Amino acid sequence: MKRSWPLTSKKTTRRVLTAAFASIALTGAAAPFLPTADGATTAAAVAAPDVDLTAVTGHLQQLQTIANNNGGHRRAGSAGYTASVNYVVGKLQAAGFTVTKQRCTNCAYPSDNIIADWPGGDTTKTVMFGAHLDGVASGPAANDNGSGSAAILQTALTLAAKSPTMLNHVRFAWWTDEEQGLNGSQFYVDNLSSTARSNIKAYYNFDMVASKNAGYFINNIGSTQSAPMKEYWDSLGLQPEENTEGRGRSDDYPFSSAGIPASGYAMGASARKTSTQASKWGGTSGAAFDSCYHSACDSYPANINTTALNRAADGIAYTLWKRAVNDGSSTPTDPTDPTTPAPLPTTTFTNNYRYTIYDNYTVNSRITSTKSANVTTAKVKYYISHSCIQDLSISLVAPDGRSYPLESSSYGSCTQRPASTAVEKTVTLPSSATSGTWTLRVRDNYSGDTGYLNGWSLTV
Secondary structure, three states, X not given: OOOOOOOOOHXXXXXXXXXXXXXXXXXXXXXXXXXXXXXXXXXXOOOOOOOOHHHHHHHHHHHHHHHHOOOOOOEOOOHHHHHHHHHHHHHHHHHOOEEEEEEEOOOOOOEEEEEEEEOOXXXXXXXXXXXXXXXXOOOOOHHHHHHHHHHHHHHHHHHHHHOOOEOEEEEEEEEOOHHHOOHHHHHHHHOOOHHHHHHXXXXXXXXXXXXXXXXOEEOOOOOOOOHHHHHHHHHXXXXXXXXXXXXXXXXXXXXXXXXXXXXXEEOOXXXXXXXXXXXXXXXXXXXXXXXXOOOOOXXXXXXXXXXXXXXXXXXXXXXXXXXXXXXXXXXXXXXXXXXXXXXXXXXXXXXXXXXXXXXXXXXXXEEEEXXXXXXXXXXXXXXXXXXXXXXXXXXXXXXXXXXXXXXXXOOOOOOOEOOOOEEEEEEEEEEEEOOEEEEEEEEEOOOOOOEXXXXXXXXX
């Protein structure tokens, strides 16, 4: 049986927080949450509103209906995905957002990202909140990722309804083609000008935030940008952990790879809950956080944990208000941390996202190199598991667009390659600059066998 956190009701907790907000407004100081032994909180920074859970689940019901009416899924590029885009865009435009549909022309399934800006705030200090709107073709994708999409949509509509004075600019995004390799968000980041990129001071990602056997995970939990997210969940006694399962596997990765501070909430996919985690969060030890991950049973309402979803939505709103809103009760924090040093230059870069290699399908896995020096060689190491490795042609594409073949496909015999096999290749370069986006391109040229790209690294 699940334990409920916190022990007090949500309404009681919010009354405690409101009282804390009032006391801070008198001093003008913004103090962090300080959980006490009895579960109360002694301070809070900004009086963020409650995000209506009923409205969030209403969006999930709409996405489920869209899937039901379009072959049972909302895969990028499909009729179900297009209908999902139209639903979200309609809600945002009616609320007063400036909405842009950005066509991802190099996605596996060319389709639209949604970019929505709320007016006001310093645009040189933009804070972004995003979630992927697409799902896999095997099911309606309620938790992965209708949950994140619905949570940020209702947060956006709550912001519009409250219409507070903005200190920093806020932008929301719904990404396409995430399930094919983070392609929509990568396209967005790749097409930012240097100025636009530097204006984004923090990106927050929300992927699978209603897992039935929920864990409470935060991307880059010890970072400055993660502080308000952790503060809110700490106030509920949740004791969140680092999101190790999701590292490099969702849309925060292109941002962090480009040097943009990133964080976000997640509640677990196919990894299994430990006994220690079950003791503090409730749920079933030894069971997957989401037993319906990438399956037909990922549907609403059956595969949605509304308690967890509520905690995510309210934490998103708290983070937005803390980072961007000036409501008169306190001074919002600047999302830029001047004490955080820039990432140190390194010669090895990795992408550990696991991509499915379908029949007659191309996987594009990207790594962004921050090394500016010219080099004459690049070393590639990759792990591919496939039931017929001869089906695959594998190449490395440099930032200048040149393609270097690594393995060629052939018709005839089949050899199975296990996931533990590391393939290392050295590519000779024409003394070219190494900074920019490198792509490991894996093409399955024949039917009958599938596999996975389990990760790769680039040394330059």
